[in-house]
Amino acid sequence: MCGIAGVFHRDPSRPIDPQLLVNMAAIQYHRGPDGFGYKVLSERGVGFSHARLSIIDLNESRGRQPFQTDDQRLLLTKNGELYDYQRIRAQLTADGAQFKTKSDSEIILHLFPRYGLEKTLEQLRGEFAFAMYDNEEDALYLVRDRFGIKPLYWTQTQNGVVFGSELKVLFAHPEVEREIDEEGLFHQLIQVMVPGSTAFKGIHQVKPGHVVKVKRTRSGLKIEEHKYWDISFPQADDHDINPDENYYIEAVREQLLEAVQHRLTADVPVGAYLSGGIDSCSILGLSQAVSQDPVKAFTIGFDDKEYDETPIAKEMADKVGADQHVLSLSAEHLYENFERTIWHTERTIYNTLGVAKLLMSQEVNSVNYKVVLTGEGSDELFAGYPSFRNDMFLYGLSDLDTQQRKIWKSSLEQNNALFKGAMLPREEYNSKAISSFVGFTPTCLQPWLHCDTIAESLLTADRRERLKDYDPGAAIADTFDLSMLQGRHPLDKAQYVWIKTMLEGQILTWGGDRVDMANSMEARPAFLDHHLAEFATRVPPQLRIKGPVEKYVLKEAMKGLLPETLYKRQKFAFMAPPAHRDQQKWAALMKLVEEFATPQQIEGAGLLDAQAVAQMIKTQGDSQSEHHDRVQMDAVINHVIGVQIMHQKFVATDIPKQAAKQAEQLGWAA
Secondary structure (H helix, E strand, O other): OEEEEEEEEOOOOOOOOHHHHHHHHHOOHHHOEOOEEEEEEOOOOEEEEEEEOOOOOOOOOOOOOOEEOOOOOEEEEEEEEEEOHHHHHHHHHHOOOOOOOOOHHHHHHHHHHHHHHHHHHHHOEEEEEEEEEEOOOOEEEEEEOOOOOOOOEEEEOOOEEEEEOOHHHHHOOOOOOOOEOHHHHHHHHOOOOOOOOOOEOOEEEOOOOEEEEEEEEOOEEEEEEEEOOOOOOOOHHHOOOOOOHHHHHHHHHHHHHHHHHHHOOOOOOEEEEOOOOHHHHHHHHHHHHOOOOOOEEEEEEEOOOOOOOHHHHHHHHHHHOOEEEEEEEOHHHHHHOHHHHHHHHOOOOOOOHHHHHHHHHHHHHHOOOOEEEEOOOHHHHHOOOHHHHHHHHHHHOOOOOHHHHHHHHHHHHHHOHHHEOOOEOOOOOOOHHHHHHHOOOOOOOHHHHOOHHHHHHHEOHHHHHHOOOOOHHHHHHOOOOHHHOOOOOHHHHHHHHHHHHHHHHHHOHHHHHHHHHHHOOEEEEHHHOHHHHHHHOOOOHHHHOEOOEOOHHHHHHOOOOOOHHHHHOOOOOOOOOOHHHOHHHHHHHHHHHHHHOOHHHHHHHOOEOHHHHHHHHHHHHHOOOOHHHHHHHHHHHHHHHHHHHHHHHHHOOOHHHHHHHHHHHHOOOO
8 A cells, every 4th residue: 555646737747846746755654654656757747756665566766657668658656555466467477477576566567568458447446546647658557446445635726636645735836725625624524525535625536447538639638438347236127136135145255365465465464453343343253264474453442331342353353363452542542642643544433433443543543553454345236334224114115014124223322322323213314315325315325415405504604695596315325326227126226326435535535544544554344345346236135134134145155254242233333432422532523623713723723613513513412312313413513523624734735845845854855
C-alpha cells in the first residue's frame, strides 16, 4: 500500500515543478514512509509521485515508483495490492516480457500494451488505485478497484487535472481550491454521501469499478468516466428456488479460503483483526489453519460491556491458537484523538469507532506489523446487517404469514436495540426518489435520510435558502445503475444500495483505508475478493437470510471454525459506545465542542448556524428521550464537530505551505 499523486496539464509544454510533486508525496507520508519517487515527463505536461509502504519486493531502489516502460510509452503510479500476480507474471515472461522488479504493480505495464485496458482490468485481482499515462494516446487513466477499497480523488484546475490518494494531496497543489460546498456539507451532516462526491466543491472520487480517462484534444481536456465492473445480482426469477445447501456451503468455504490464501502473500508478517463477529473470526480461523505459526490477532476492547466484544474474540483466539493482542479503549481516549482522525478520514464520522480503528492501526504499527486481514465485506455479501433482515421480512418474504413476520421483526429489534437510530431507523422513512428506483427505501439509508430536517436547521440561512429544493435521496438515487436494480429480489436490491453507498462511503473509508493507512498499516478485506463476491451474488436470498438467521450460508460454511457461542449468536453491530451513555463520555464530547464548535468558531467558519447548534447540544444534554433518539443526535453532534475540524484543517490552513514544510522535515527533495 502506498500513496500516489500527479498532475496532467492541458498544455503539454507547461512545466511541472518536481518539488511540488515531492510535496504532494510528503503530505501523505503516513501512507508510504519507506521512500518516495517522482517522475516528470518534459514537454508532455505530466508528472507523477509516489510515497511507498514496502510490503512486496522490499528492495527500495528496485521497487521505487513511478514505473516507466523502456519505450517510454507508459508511466504508472499505483496504490494497493494485486494478488495472483506471480501466475500472470510467469505467463507474461513466457510471452517475452522482461521484468525489472518483483513488484506486483509492474504486471500492468506488460498487460496493457498486449490486451488494452479492459482486458487488463479483468485480470487484476485485489485492492488498488492507479494512474497511468499513455504517451501514444496522450491520455491519463485514473482507475479504482471494484469496491473502492483504495481511495483516488481528482479535480480539474485552470491548467489541467490534479489527482491523489487523499484530499490533502490535491490541496497541497496551490491551484486546487479548498471550499466546502452546500451539498457536500449537507451530506456530511446526514452521514450518507452521494457516491463519487466529497465535501469539497469540484473535488471528485473515482467511483468504485470505474475509470476516468483524461485526454488532450485541440479544444482542451476531454474527461470521460466509464464503469468496467459492478456487483451484479441475478434476476429474481433466476435464483435457485430449491437450492442444494451443501453445494453453496462448500463453494463459499472454498472461495473464501482461496481469497484468504492470496491475501497472506507478503514479504512481511501478516496479522488479522479480530472482533466478536463471524466475519473476522472466519478470517482468523482460515488464516491460522494455513499458517505454520500462531497468527497475531488484534482486538479492540471498549469500557462499556454492552459494546465490548473482547470475551467472544478471546474465545475464538483460544480455539484456534492465535496470539491475541487486545487494545482496551476508554471514551476519553477516543475523543482525545477525534481531531487527528478527521484529518485522516477527510469526512465526518458519526461514531468514534473510526477513532478506535485509527488507534488500533497505531497499535499494530507499534508491534512492527504492516499488514492485517479484515472481515469487511462479509455483511455486504451475505446479508449480515440488521437492516437487510428488516428489508427481507418486509419485502422479500411474500409468503410469510403475518404472525411469524411480527415475531421475527420483534426479535430483530430487541437484539439490535442498542443500534436503533444508526443501524435501524427510529421510525420508517420513505424517499420517493430512492423508492422510485429501488421499489422501496432500503432500511440502511433511512436513519440518515431521516436527519434531513435536523441538518437543514443547522445550516446558515443563506445555505438553507440555496438548498431549499435539494433532495438528498434523489442525488443518491441518480448515481445508481437502474439496470442493476430492475427485476432483482428485494434483498439483492438492499445489498446493492448498501454496497454503493455505505460500504464505499463509510466502511471502507473512515472505518477502513483512511484510519488504517494513517499509521502505515495495510488492511486486506478478503471477503471483497471479486471472485468470491461474484459467487455470493448467486447464493439464493433464502440461504443468505434463512428465517431469522442472517449470513446462514457463511455460518454453515465456517461452523467447524467458530465457537458455539458465536455460531448461535445473532449479528451484533460493531460500534463504539455513543456519548450519551454516561457523563464521562458526554463530558469528553463537550470538551471537543468547546475546542472546535463554540459560537465564535462556528460563525467564523460560516457553514452552520451557531444558535441552532448551541440549542441542539443543550437539548441533547438535557434530554431524557429514548436511546434511539439520542443515538441519532449524538451522531449529528459528531458531524458538526467534524465539519468544524474539516474547515480548520483543510480550508483555513495553508496546506501547500504545510506540505512543503513536511517535505523539508523529511528531507524529501527533488
